[in-house]
Amino acid sequence: MSFAIPFPNISPEIFSIGPFALRWYALAYIVGILIAWWMMARAVRTPRLWPNGQAPATADQIGDFVTWAIIGIIVGGRLGFVLFYEPAYYLQNPLQIPQIWQGGMAFHGGFLGVVVAGLWFCRKNGIPIPQMADLIAYGTPPALALGRISNFINAELWGRPTDAPWGVVFPGPMAQDCPGIVGLCARHPSQLYEAALEGVVLCLLLIWVVYRARGFFRTGLVLGLFVGGYGVARFIVEFYRQADAQFITPDNPMGWVLQAGPVGVSMGQLLSLPMILFGLVMVIWSLKWQART
Numbered sequence: 380m381s382f383a384i385p386f387p388n389i390s391p392e393i394f395s396i397g398p399f400a401l402r403w404y405a406l407a408y409i410v411g412i413l414i415a416w417w418m419m420a421r422a423v424r425t426p427r428l429w430p431n432g433q434a435p436a437t438a439d440q441i442g443d444f445v446t447w448a449i450i451g452i453i454v455g456g457r458l459g460f461v462l463f464y465e466p467a468y469y470l471q472n473p474l475q476i477p478q479i480w481q482g483g484m485a486f487h488g489g490f491l492g493v494v495v496a497g498l499w500f501c502r503k504n505g506i507p508i509p510q511m512a513d514l515i516a517y518g519t520p521p522a523l524a525l526g527r528i529s530n531f532i533n534a535e536l537w538g539r540p541t542d543a544p545w546g547v548v549f550p551g552p553m554a555q556d557c558p559g560i561v562g563l564c565a566r567h568p569s570q571l572y573e574a575a576l577e578g579v580v581l582c583l584l585l586i587w588v589v590y591r592a593r594g595f596f597r598t599g600l601v602l603g604l605f606v607g608g609y610g611v612a613r614f615i616v617e618f619y620r621q622a623d624a625q626f627i628t629p630d631n632p633m634g635w636v637l638q639a640g641p642v643g644v645s646m647g648q649l650l651s652l653p654m655i656l657f658g659l660v661m662v663i664w665s666l667k668w669q670a671r672t
Contacts, residue, residue, distance in 0.1 A: 497511060573620075
């Protein structure tokens with residue numbers, strides 16, 4: 380290792396009062412949801428963004444939906460982690476499944492949780508599901524960016540070893556367990572790569588599409604760009620992100636879940652492929668549908 384960036388000494392806890400502790404990860408969820416709420420409420424209060432000046436929901440309904448979205452994120456994110464990443468462990472330790480304060484959330488599960496919550500909420504309130512889906516997708520990227528930044532602060536989900544000058548020396552024996560490397564091991568700050576692609580880039584793209592390209596006039600376009608864009612970003616970053624420990628073996632040091640000869644895909648890439656396909660189909664459908672109307 381010729382050069383590397385020392386890991387910043389940032390405590391995962393912002394402050395604690397007695398048994399209560401506010402962690403960066405929890406704050407990321409809170410602030411991300413508040414930003415999404417604000418973006419969605421502002422969008423429905425802007426008639427020019429919608430066909431015939433009619434938004435699919437009111438600002439008050441957006442506030443009500445946020446409560447259900449939070450439940451969907453927590454339940455779906457936790458169950459997704461349990462089922463996708465460590466099913467054997469939690470099958471033996473089922474009482475640990477609801478212990479979300481111990482860590483372990485999966486975006487793909489949280490995404491499905493929000494989908495279920497959104498479908499239920501729309502049917503209950505008579506809100507058009509496709510337009511509401513576009514609206515939810517539009518407000519999501521900032522929360523993704525904040526979540527990935529908190530992953531970096533927590534020194535978790537780090538990347539593969541690298542000799543790049545921006546490699547970060549993450550603390551802990553697991554982060555420093557790099558076969559073949561003598562001395563300190565620097566790794567890709569893959570959490571920040573994800574924050575940039577899934578959060579900042581995707582957010583700026585959707586804002587431009589909504590406010591400059593009348594994205595909400597093409598039902599499904601914003602949703603397709605978000606889902607497909609996330610899938611592409613996650614697929615790319617997985618090349619630099621360390622695979623989860625349960626997938627790494629002496630015969631499979633890359634942690635691939637599917638392998639064909641010298642190439643393979645990680646669990647994150649496998650879960651992202653349907654998202655890329657769905658996003659592509661939605662974008663094509665929305666553009667063709669718009670052309671016919």
